[in-house]
Amino acid sequence: MLNFSDLLPYTDQFLKGLLTTVELTLYSTLLGLILGAVLATARQYGSSLVAGVVSVYVELIRNTPFIVQLFFIFFGLPSIGVMLSPWQAGMIAMVINLAAYSTEIIRAGLGTTPKGQWEAAKVLGLSFKQTLLRVVMVPAVEKIYPALTSQCIIVMLGSAVLSQISVPDLTYAANLVQSRNFRSFESYLITAGLYLLLAILMRKAFNMIGRRVFSYRVIK
Amino acid sequence: MIEFSNIDIIRNLLIATQWTILLSLAAFAGGITVALLLTAARLNKTPLLSIFVRIYVEVFQGTPLLMQMFLCFFGLSMISIEISAWNAAALSLTLFTSAFLVEIWRGCIDTLPKGQWEASRCLGLSFLQTLRYIILPQAIKTALAPSIGFSVQVVKGTALASVIGFVELTKAGSMLNNATFEPFKVFTFVAIIYFILCYPLSWTSKFLEKKFNASR
Amino acid sequence: MPLVKINDVHKYYGDLHVLKGVNLSIKQGEVICIIGRSGSGKSTLLRCMNGLEDYQKGGITVDYKEVTTEDIQVKALAKSVGMIFQNFNLFPHLTVGQNIMLAPTIVLKQSTEEARVVAKKMLTKVGLADKFDSYPEQLSGGQQQRVAIARALAMSPKVLLCDEITSALDPELVGEVLKVVEQLAEEGITLILVTHEMNFARDVSDRVVFMNQGKIWEEGPPKDIFEKPQTEELKLFVNSVL
Numbered sequence: 273m274l275n276f277s278d279l280l281p282y283t284d285q286f287l288k289g290l291l292t293t294v295e296l297t298l299y300s301t302l303l304g305l306i307l308g309a310v311l312a313t314a315r316q317y318g319s320s321l322v323a324g325v326v327s328v329y330v331e332l333i334r335n336t337p338f339i340v341q342l343f344f345i346f347f348g349l350p351s352i353g354v355m356l357s358p359w360q361a362g363m364i365a366m367v368i369n370l371a372a373y374s375t376e377i378i379r380a381g382l383g384t385t386p387k388g389q390w391e392a393a394k395v396l397g398l399s400f401k402q403t404l405l406r407v408v409m410v411p412a413v414e415k416i417y418p419a420l421t422s423q424c425i426i427v428m429l430g431s432a433v434l435s436q437i438s439v440p441d442l443t444y445a446a447n448l449v450q451s452r453n454f455r456s457f458e459s460y461l462i463t464a465g466l467y468l469l470l471a472i473l474m475r476k477a478f479n480m481i482g483r484r485v486f487s488y489r490v491i492k
Numbered sequence: 493m494i495e496f497s498n499i500d501i502i503r504n505l506l507i508a509t510q511w512t513i514l515l516s517l518a519a520f521a522g523g524i525t526v527a528l529l530l531t532a533a534r535l536n537k538t539p540l541l542s543i544f545v546r547i548y549v550e551v552f553q554g555t556p557l558l559m560q561m562f563l564c565f566f567g568l569s570m571i572s573i574e575i576s577a578w579n580a581a582a583l584s585l586t587l588f589t590s591a592f593l594v595e596i597w598r599g600c601i602d603t604l605p606k607g608q609w610e611a612s613r614c615l616g617l618s619f620l621q622t623l624r625y626i627i628l629p630q631a632i633k634t635a636l637a638p639s640i641g642f643s644v645q646v647v648k649g650t651a652l653a654s655v656i657g658f659v660e661l662t663k664a665g666s667m668l669n670n671a672t673f674e675p676f677k678v679f680t681f682v683a684i685i686y687f688i689l690c691y692p693l694s695w696t697s698k699f700l701e702k703k704f705n706a707s708r
Numbered sequence: 709m710p711l712v713k714i715n716d717v718h719k720y721y722g723d724l725h726v727l728k729g730v731n732l733s734i735k736q737g738e739v740i741c742i743i744g745r746s747g748s749g750k751s752t753l754l755r756c757m758n759g760l761e762d763y764q765k766g767g768i769t770v771d772y773k774e775v776t777t778e779d780i781q782v783k784a785l786a787k788s789v790g791m792i793f794q795n796f797n798l799f800p801h802l803t804v805g806q807n808i809m810l811a812p813t814i815v816l817k818q819s820t821e822e823a824r825v826v827a828k829k830m831l832t833k834v835g836l837a838d839k840f841d842s843y844p845e846q847l848s849g850g851q852q853q854r855v856a857i858a859r860a861l862a863m864s865p866k867v868l869l870c871d872e873i874t875s876a877l878d879p880e881l882v883g884e885v886l887k888v889v890e891q892l893a894e895e896g897i898t899l900i901l902v903t904h905e906m907n908f909a910r911d912v913s914d915r916v917v918f919m920n921q922g923k924i925w926e927e928g929p930p931k932d933i934f935e936k937p938q939t940e941e942l943k944l945f946v947n948s949v950l
Contacts, residue, residue, distance in 0.1 A: 335644065335690035336683045337651035340662055344683060347675035425554075432556035436655060443558060456566035464559040471554035607797035610760055615811035615863065616786025619779065625810060629801045 276458050282449040289445030290466055296441065297428040297474070300363060304370025304427065305420070309413075311371060312378035313404060326375065333372035339433045341365050346437045362434035362441075370427045377419050381412035414486045421478040425471050432467070442466060496672045502681060508664030509685055515650045515660060516689075518582045520643055523589025530594040535601070535623070545594065552591030558652050560584040565656045581653035589646050596642060600635040601627060637704060641697035644690045651686070661685060709772070711736045711866060711898055712757065717766035719752060726752050727763065728922040736866070739899045741909035741930075744919035745945065750902045753919070754869050757900070758782070758789040771866050786815060790860030794872045796852045798844040798859070804831070805840040808859045816863065823862070830858035834888050850881030854888055861892075868892065870901040906949050910934050918942050 279286075315326040333341065346361035356364070385408050393403040413420070435444035446463040450456040496504075530548065533541040552560065564587075565580035604627060612622040654663035665682035669675045712734040719727035726749045734740055742750045755761040757768060759775050759782040768775040771788040775781065799807050808827040812818045818826070831837050834854040836847075844852055853873055860868060870889065874882045886908050893899055893912050903909055909916055909930060916933040918926045918941075926933065926942050934950070937943045 331691065331694070332683075332687065335648075335694055336686045337648040337662065339651045339654070340665070340679060340683050340686060343662075343666070343669075343675070344679040347669060348679045349676070351674070351676045429554075429556040432558040433652065433655075443556070446559075446562075450566075457563065457570050460559055460562040460566060464555040464563060467556055467559060468551060468554040605795070605797070607793055607795055608799065611791075611793065611797035611799070613760065613782055614758060614786060614789075614791040615859070616783045616815040617811060618783065621814055625814065626799055630799075633801075 274458055274461075275455060276462070278453045278455045279449065279458055279462060282445075282453070285445045285449055286442070286462070286466070289440060289442040290470075292440055292444075293428070293431060293442040293470070296359075296363060296366060296431055296434070296439075297424075297470075300366035300370055300427065300431075301424050303367045305374055305424070307367065307371035308374025309378055309409070311375040312382060315375060316379050316382045317400075317404075330372045330375050333369060334376070338365065338369055338430050339436065341369065342433060342437060358434070358437045358439045361437060362431070362439045365434075366427055366431055369430070370424065373423045373427075374420060377416050377423060378413065381414075381416035382408065384415050385412055410485065414482075417478075417482050417486070421475060421482075424478070425474050428470065428474060429467060496668065498677075501668055501672065501678060504668060505661060505664055505681055505685060508659060508661045509689070511658070511660040512647070512650050512662075512689070515578070515581060515585065515653060515658070516643070516647045519585030519589050519646050519650065522582065522586030523593055523646070526586060526590035527593035527597065530590060531597050531601070532623070534594070534598065536619070549591045549595050552588055553595070557584070557588050557649050558655060560588055561652055561656055577653065577656050577658035580656055581650070581658050585646065585649055585653075588649060589642070592642055592645070593639060596638045597631065597635050600631045600638075603634070604630055633704065637697050637700035640693055640700065644693045644697070647690050647693070648686065710734055711738075711771060712900070713767075713769045714753075714757070715767045717753070717756060717763045717768060719749075719756065719761065719763040726922050727756070729766070730922075730924055732917065732924060732927075734867075734898065734900065737896045737898055738915060739893045739913045740901070740915050740917060741913040742900065742902045742917045742919060743904075743906070743909060743945070744925075748919040749922040750919045751871055754871050754900065754902050757867075757869060758785050758791055760791075783815070786811070787863060788866045789869060790863055790865035790867070791869045792853070792856050792860055792871065792873045794875050796844070796849075796856045796876075798852055798856055800844050802843075803840070804836070804842050804844065804847070804855050807844070807855060808862045811859070812862050826862050827858070830861045831855075833861070833891075834858045835884075848881060849877045850884045853877065853885045857885075857888055857892075865897075867898045867900060870899065870903070872902050872904065874903070874905060904949070906934070906946075918945065920945075 311326050311329070315323045315330075318326070342361065342365040345365050346356060346358065349356060349361075389407055389411075390403060393407045398407065431441060432443040434441050435447055438444065442463055446459045450459040453459075530545050534545040561580060561584040564584040565575060565577070568575040568580060568583070608626055608630070609622060612626050617625065650660055651662040653660055654666065657663070659667070661682060665678050669678045672678060710733040712732070714730055714732040717727050717730045718725070730749075730753055742753065744750045752761055756763050757770060757775060759777045762777040770785060773781070773784055773788065775785060799810070802810065805824070805827055808830060809820070809823040812823040812826060813820060828837065828840065831840060834857055836851060836854055836858070839847060839851065839855070844855065847855065873889075874885055877885065882905070886905065889899065889901070889908075890912050901909075901913070911930075913930055915927060916930045917924055918933060920941050926937065926939055933942070934946055937946055
């Protein structure tokens with residue numbers, strides 16, 4: 273039978289794990305999205321060489337599993353002299369992952385910019401950078417905002433794998449608890465519930481931010 | 493200690509790759525089957541069924557695949573079904589895949605104009621006839637590219653079966669790493685093999701999407 | 709007994725009372741035009757007649773069949789009632805021929821050969837015999853609407869409901885569709901049209917029904933309706949559209 277009371281003594285472990293996951297998600301989302309926006313710009317407006325390099329990066333990341341990228345960074349890189357803590361390795365893996373996906377997504381948004389927007393900015397004397405940041409970027413991101421939100425949530429959920437290189441995240445806590453009290457199913461069920469809660473809160477937070485940033489839209 | 497040459501490493505990885513492919517196929521086939529049932533349940537106008545499908549999608553898209561695998565593995569063993577890592581992995585990947593496919597297909601079906609349903613109804617077609625002759629033939633065209641695109645996520649998802657001890661490509665990589673102490677080389681090979689498996693699927697998906705957009 | 713009998717029908721969208729007790733009888737072979745401002749409930753009334761919309765009070769019978777939104781009733785009705793839509797609603801993945809033959813083969817269980825003969829006949833009637841193997845998107849709007857008419861006729865309905873069938877067409881294409889409808893009227897099929905084409909309503913219909921605020925405000929022969937409107941509302945409406 274299910275027995276959740278055996279989990280109560282480990283509330284602290286779960287909370288600490290949860291906090292680590294939240295922390296990792298926050299940083300990686302921020303860095304990943306910024307990097308994604310930069311790479312998307314390079315891919316969309318850069319020279320064909322730059323665009324080519326970016327698309328090779330994007331395809332490499334998108335077509336290999338996250339766990340393999342993580343193992344490569346954590347186990348592989350030290351052998352060529354790059355030593356990383358589990359936390360650092362996990363963080364890097366999350367950032368390069370999110371950056372690759374958001375590059376694709378943001379680029380699609382940039383692609384929908386009507387030519388007239390660029391022309392209007394040009395005749396007003398705006399530079400490329402000014403046009404990009406002040407005119408083009410916000411409406412472009414708005415178009416793909418739901419997809420971007422989903423991708424950030426997917427990366428957060430994917431971070432469960434960081435437990436495999438001993439990053440003390442939520443899944444690591446669940447592993448630890450179930451190894452002590454042998455209530456595996458209950459531990460993982462609670463943990464899954466916490467992830468679900470995080471996912472729902474994250475979507476809510478994105479929607480709230482979205483409403484502020486895209487407040488120029490007339491709400492129908 | 494046994495010496496592993498590059499050829500040995502690659503040969504061992506390729507043997508394990510067969511299991512990655514097999515697991516992917518099983519998960520994708522299972523996922524399509526379950527997603528079809530869920531889609532029919534959703535379109536049928538029973539409120540209870542569509543609420544169930546919505547919660548199903550929310551749960552499987554809102555929790556880590558790794559958690560789903562753990563829960564399948566330990567959950568099934570708890571209700572005393574003898575469970576192998578293969579079964580747990582195939583089951584959880586099937587559920588995971590179906591949740592995403594049903595959502596992808598929902599988009600494809602819901603963008604069809606309401607008039608298609610109304611015209612079918614006026615001509616006397618039943619719900620199932622409308623699905624079969626009118627809705628699915630049109631939805632399949634739009635659903636093909638994103639579904640194939642998602643199959644990349646399924647192949648990559650099979651890598652998590654390594655965590656519950658199923659020996660597929662990633663697990664084989666870890667084992668070879670422990671035997672050779674050459675992580676850089678081993679995981680590079682592993683990554684290349686995944687890339688070879690996934691890239692054609694990504695490419696096909698993109699190609700079909702372009703073709704479809706051009707034909708409109 | 710009339711072919712269509714609408715008895716005190718009320719319909720609500722939530723709190724919005726869109727049909728407020730509509731009564732209407734239509735005899736076999738009549739051509740009825742329903743006119744009125746948008747939001748007067750005329751399209752809703754039409755869609756209630758073949759079960760696309762439900763109603764909360766009253767009753768509708770068509771060809772001795774009670775009209776409800778139950779699937780089984782809608783299916784039975786499809787054999788007596790055809791419908792033409794504003795946006796044609798042709799099936800884009802099927803050829804013109806397949807569009808017309810689909811329902812006769814799977815609903816009426818005609819053989820493919822039988823259905824093909826009927827489909828060709830109906831296409832000839834609407835003047836598109838050469839488009840049998842074309843796809844809808846290769847046709848103009850007017851041609852698509854004529855195919856939709858042929859598709860409905862292939863079910864040999866007793867009543868044809870037309871829901872603003874020329875509203876989505878470019879002005880120069882309206883004539884070809886109306887000509888087909890006029891020809892059907894002459895052949896004696898019962899027609900109920902919701903329309904904004906006042907000239908058509910005046911020249912072709914046997915009776916014009918003016919709807920306002922969810923009710924039938926006035927009805928009568930087209931001459932009376934257009935030349936001797938009884939109510940202030942109809943006067944205003946007629947002046948604004950003619």
